[in-house]
């Protein structure tokens with residue numbers, strides 16, 4: 165629950181009502197708990213308040229009573245309005261995420277289910293249900309270790325080229341939901357291996373996951389980049405020689421599987437300043453700012469995210485994550501209270517339109 169706006173004191177002063185703003189919150193929304201704490205604080209400091217000083221002692225008792233009643237009223241009033249506004253905004257964000265997921269994994273996600281407690285699941289073609297949002301308040305560490313789908317899509321991936329390293333803990337796309345990856349690309353080493361295809365990159369092949377068009381998009385991206393690299397030495401040096409695709413391993417220093425283990429990530433040409441564990445912030449930033457943005461654009465156009473847009477930078481790393489790119493493409497703007505949750509242009513495509521209608525039916 166959350167409140168919005170400022171706390172006001174309503175007092176009847178010499179026969180007329182007056183309003184006194186006593187608390188302007190830093191953020192647009194503040195928590196219910198915070199509102200109560202502020203109320204108590206304001207009440208305690210009432211003696212020093214100008215309003216209070218102008219009253220005679222007889223009035224003080226009456227004002228005190230009114231003050232408390234008014235604050236309670238305002239809190240309840242605010243809560244009602246803002247919980248609704250928040251619900252509305254949250255609902256829009258939920259629908260956008262679900263649409264991006266359905267568009268990103270069209271053959272794997274068959275339905276959306278909402279259970280009696282209001283928990284939302286995506287249903288996979290195997291009948292498995294994957295929870296969209298566990299509704300838990302988690303620390304960043306907890307999110308990294310146990311990301312639900314909502315967590316993985318929370319930070320909006322920017323499509324523009326960065327002007328410097330991303331701010332602390334801004335790592336859009338670095339959180340992964342392993343239930344989804346295992347369903348789409350293979351749940352064990354041998355099942356991932358069975359799904360690997362040879363992605364033709366013009367002068368040879370790379371092993372990449374054949375499911376959900378991953379290998380096809382890699383091959384298209386590299387061919388395009390290779391063509392562009394012919395007239396551009398900076399691109400050529402960033403592209404070749406590639407440093408690896410499929411590798412069934414954990415992320416270094418963790419017990420979480422790397423996206424390379426699913427055959428959906430590629431490391432392009434390596435530089436000693438590419439990785440946050442190898443290089444200082446200064447070195448990483450220097451490398452980032454000289455990196456060819458045309459190369460990043462090509463990969464993003466083929467639904468790959470780039471590790472250069474993470475605070476935990478991984479500049480040679482590209483990862484096939486269509487849901488993150490689709491969200492960046494269509495839903496990068498602020499969610500307005502009074503507008504529809506989807507971009508009107510999306511209705512031009514009949515399949516997308518059907519999905520929008522379906523989501524509207526399932527999520528009220």
Ligand SMILES: [Zn+2]
Nearest residue numbers: 429430431481
């Ligand atoms: Zn990598």
